[in-house]
Amino acid sequence: MSSLSAAxxxxxxxxxxxxxxxxxxxxxxxxxxxxxxxGNRFGFFPSVAVGYMLSEEKFMEKYKDTxxxxxxxxxxxxxxNDQLDGRRFAFLPTIDTDGSYKWGVNNDYNRASRxxxxxxxxxxxxxxxxxxxxxxxxxLWNALDLQVDWFKRAASGHLYAA
Numbered sequence: 028m029s030s031l032s033a034a035x036x037x038x039x040x041x042x043x044x045x046x047x048x049x050x051x052x053x054x055x056x057x058x059x060x061x062x063x064x065x066g067n068r069f070g071f072f073p074s075v076a077v078g079y080m081l082s083e084e085k086f087m088e089k090y091k092d093t094x095x096x097x098x099x100x101x102x103x104x105x106x107x108n109d110q111l112d113g114r115r116f117a118f119l120p121t122i123d124t125d126g127s128y129k130w131g132v133n134n135d136y137n138r139a140s141r142x143x144x145x146x147x148x149x150x151x152x153x154x155x156x157x158x159x160x161x162x163x164x165x166x167l168w169n170a171l172d173l174q175v176d177w178f179k180r181a182a183s184g185h186l187y188a189a
Contacts, residue, residue, distance in 0.1 A: 051075075051076070051078075052076045053073075053074075054073065055073050056071070056072040056073070056074070057069055057070070057071055058070050058072065058107055061115060062115060062116065062117045062151070063109070063117070063151055063152055063153070064149055064151075067151065067152040070107040070109075070155070071105075072105040072107050072155075073104065074102065074104025075102065075103055075104065076101070076103075076104075077102075078099065078100035079098065080097070080098050081098070081099065082094055082095070082096050082097040082098070092168070093168060094165065094166065094167065095166035095167065095168065095169040096166030097163075097164075097166075098163065098164040098165075099162075099163050100160075100161075100163070100164075101159075101160065101162075102159070102160045103159050103160075104157075104158055106155070107154065107155055108153065108155075109153060109154075114145065117145075117147070118149050119147045120143060120145065120146055121143070121145045122141055122142070122143065123141065123142055123143075123144035124139055124140065124141050125140045125142065126139070127140060128140050154183070155182070156180060156182045157180070157182075158178070158179070158180050159180075160179075161176070162175060162176035163175050
């Protein structure tokens with residue numbers, strides 16, 4: 028599996044004021060897998076995250092002794108899964124061998140037996156997981172750090188072992 032990632036943020040695109048307090052991140056991930064046919068081989072998995080350091084604003088300077096950090100953050104993204112319990116090239120059927128079979132009066136003739144193993148699945152594609160995270164971090168008196176997070180995860184296109 029190979030992937031290509033790039034991070035890019037343009038202040039001209041975002042409608043918010045870009046200061047040291049704003050921490051945006053955009054990632055575009057294109058990943059390829061040998062487990063799928065040519066038309067389904069590549070997956071596109073974007074993500075975006077933004078953080079806001081309220082404690083870095085000028086009006087918060089007088090509260091610095093109490094609130095050493097106040098940060099709000101959120102992220103959303105897609106991830107992909109192509110793992111099939113170790114199976115490769117899942118769009119191709121497999122041929123398995125099961126020892127041999129014997130015949131004859133004294134079982135002195137034998138041949139290796141072969142049979143169709145796993146079926147090939149032509150329309151198999153990426154399992155996609157959508158993830159959302161919203162959180163806040165609060166630092167008090169440079170001695171106590173509190174962090175609260177809310178997560179949501181939703182999967183689609185599940186890959187099951189046959």
